[in-house]
Amino acid sequence: NWIEKIVEFEPNIIINTIACYGRHNEPATALIESNILMPIRVLESISSLDAVFINCGTSLPPNTSLYAYTKQKANELAAAIIDKVCGKYIELKLEHFYGAFDGDDKFTSMVIRRCLSNQPVKLTSGLQQRDFLYIKDLLTAFDCIINNVNNFPKFHSIEVGSGKAISIREYVETVKNITKSNSIIEFGVVKERANELMYSCADIAELEKIGWKREFSLVDALTEIIEEEGK
Numbered sequence: 001n002w003i004e005k006i007v008e009f010e011p012n013i014i015i016n017t018i019a020c021y022g023r024h025n026e027p028a029t030a031l032i033e034s035n036i037l038m039p040i041r042v043l044e045s046i047s048s049l050d051a052v053f054i055n056c057g058t059s060l061p062p063n064t065s066l067y068a069y070t071k072q073k074a075n076e077l078a079a080a081i082i083d084k085v086c087g088k089y090i091e092l093k094l095e096h097f098y099g100a101f102d103g104d105d106k107f108t109s110m111v112i113r114r115c116l117s118n119q120p121v122k123l124t125s126g127l128q129q130r131d132f133l134y135i136k137d138l139l140t141a142f143d144c145i146i147n148n149v150n151n152f153p154k155f156h157s158i159e160v161g162s163g164k165a166i167s168i169r170e171y172v173e174t175v176k177n178i179t180k181s182n183s184i185i186e187f188g189v190v191k192e193r194a195n196e197l198m199y200s201c202a203d204i205a206e207l208e209k210i211g212w213k214r215e216f217s218l219v220d221a222l223t224e225i226i227e228e229e230g231k
Helices: 002-009 028-045 066-084 107-116 135-147 168-179 205-209 218-229
Strands: 013-016 052-056 088-094 096-098 132-134 155-160
Touching (some): 002 028, 028 052
């Protein structure tokens, strides 16, 4: 099976980017399998290897969604068994990363595509503040973390984001301006979710300490994405 293939490969580093968000009404068992059992199985399977397991998690508090809850539980289980593992476990608390050709079920992509096609965009108040990180900046953060794994303890968490929060409203208005869209933006017509998080922003002091720096501003990143998707 695939776990045996991982062990046979004897990796030095594994980056787990698998996640089930529950956006398509998946049952709880699907989120438990993807977000908890899968990474823990891999961690246990490489327990005899001096490997680094990097698990892409979330900055969201566990009470915001089942996705956030299951991601947090994986980290708690990893912390409980890490002493039985030869290598290291690094949790990345990811903020809202975005890029070109992402899924239609992702907020950032939905707004871009609706604006490109001049469709109406219905939203909540838009007052929520989020830390948006361009995928290319996320990849350089991965590089930085990998190059510094020897400096981290056996179990470690790192916040990953741009280090700057902006409102959902500002994000949407920026997209509309860049696309020169005729879309009607309707704020306040969608009810906010229960346990809606109103502010989220990464503390990137540790990332900066190991040499990482964001290269793309929101405008630069969105301009690049919109040019690619608008072709």
